Amino acid sequence: MGTDSTDTAGTTDPTGNERPLEDTIVTDLTGRMTYGSYLGLDELLNAQHPVSSPEHHDEMLFIIQHQTTELWLKQLLHELSSARTLLASDDLREALKRVARVKRIQDVMTQQWSVLATLTPTEYAQFRGALGNSSGFQSVQYRAVEFALGNKNERMLQVFRDHPTNLALLKTEFERPTLYDEFLRFASRRGLPIPTEILERDVREPYRPHPSLVPAIREIYENPQTHWDLYEACEDLVDLEDNFQFWRFRHLKTVTRTIGMKPGTGGSSGVGFLQRALELTFFPELYTVRTEIGA
Numbered sequence: 582m583g584t585d586s587t588d589t590a591g592t593t594d595p596t597g598n599e600r601p602l603e604d605t606i607v608t609d610l611t612g613r614m615t616y617g618s619y620l621g622l623d624e625l626l627n628a629q630h631p632v633s634s635p636e637h638h639d640e641m642l643f644i645i646q647h648q649t650t651e652l653w654l655k656q657l658l659h660e661l662s663s664a665r666t667l668l669a670s671d672d673l674r675e676a677l678k679r680v681a682r683v684k685r686i687q688d689v690m691t692q693q694w695s696v697l698a699t700l701t702p703t704e705y706a707q708f709r710g711a712l713g714n715s716s717g718f719q720s721v722q723y724r725a726v727e728f729a730l731g732n733k734n735e736r737m738l739q740v741f742r743d744h745p746t747n748l749a750l751l752k753t754e755f756e757r758p759t760l761y762d763e764f765l766r767f768a769s770r771r772g773l774p775i776p777t778e779i780l781e782r783d784v785r786e787p788y789r790p791h792p793s794l795v796p797a798i799r800e801i802y803e804n805p806q807t808h809w810d811l812y813e814a815c816e817d818l819v820d821l822e823d824n825f826q827f828w829r830f831r832h833l834k835t836v837t838r839t840i841g842m843k844p845g846t847g848g849s850s851g852v853g854f855l856q857r858a859l860e861l862t863f864f865p866e867l868y869t870v871r872t873e874i875g876a
């Protein structure tokens with residue numbers, strides 16, 4: 582407070598280390614759109630419901646970390662969806678703008694693990710029991726992102742059979758061509774020799790490596806000046822996959838330091854199950870080509 586606490590217009594008190602409010606600032610917001618109403622903050626900030634009893638101090642962090650991740654996953658899906666639509670209408674430049682944003686969001690998501698890493702095994706064990714069988718394995722948005730990138734698996738749909746909205750979202754993503762499918766279709770329209778078996782593949786299948794695609798990718802990497810935008814696009818996809826693996830790796834490391842080799846609440850073996858995801862690749866030929874370049 583300044584020396585004159587009645588000075589609400591803030592015209593005096595230069596020494597009080599208090600910022601005067603300007604007269605023009607809108608304070609009567611009756612009937613107007615506000616910060617909170619626009620952002621839906623009443624819902625958002627009342628969506629944290631710790632289940633431990635008595636409430637464990639660290640459960641709030643656990644919830645917020647997941648919720649912020651889910652918000653970013655929502656944005657990732659938004660960008661990945663648009664990137665594919667743009668590719669389908671031959672707008673590579675704009676599609677790559679979407680991918681650039683995806684990469685930045687992934688950076689934030691990966692960095693964020695450092696916050697949860699402050700949760701010790703002792704603290705987590707004090708409320709883990711209250712989580713029952715809930716698990717990140719049941720994240721519909723995470724699964725949708727995996728599908729959008731090519732890691733399709735019909736069995737994952739089962740987890741959502743009791744939730745029609747989530748099931749519908751994931752089914753739509755399951756049926757949709759992946760980012761790589763759209764990129765390869767675009768490259769084919771641009772004259773690259775993309776094999777028909779890939780262009781006509783069943784997009785509900787996980788993307789499997791096709792040795793017959795490598796020559797087309799090799800053409801891009803050996804003649805970057807001729808195919809500059811495709812060359813950039815390939816490197817962006819590799820960045821995206823790298824980033825995805827960094828997120829998975831930090832999840833794995835956080836899990837390891839928090840629950841060691843315990844099985845997961847979702848019923849998996851835990852660390853071993855997560856480790857196996859690190860062997861997967863979304864864009865196999867973009868990696869195969871590296872062995873061949875210059876050879």
Ligand code: HEM
Nearest residue numbers: 647650716717718720723836839845846847848849851858
């Ligand atoms: C102390 C913190 C955490 C632990 C101990 C943990 C543990 C696990 C374990 C053991 C699994 C395997 C499935 C199971 O049996 O439950 C799993 C899966 C998963 N978790 Fe976490 N997790 C943690 C934090 C998070 C956070 C913050 C997220 C962000 C949303 C997350 C997202 C996921 C996802 C998406 C999967 C499925 C991964 C896949 O299918 O490859 N987890 N987690």
Ligand SMILES: N[C@@H](CC(=O)c1ccccc1NC=O)C(=O)O
Nearest residue numbers: 712715716717718844845846847
């Ligand atoms: N699967 C974790 C539990 C867990 O981390 C979790 C529980 C509920 C909601 C999200 C979670 N996050 C990631 O799996 C565990 O086994 O401890």
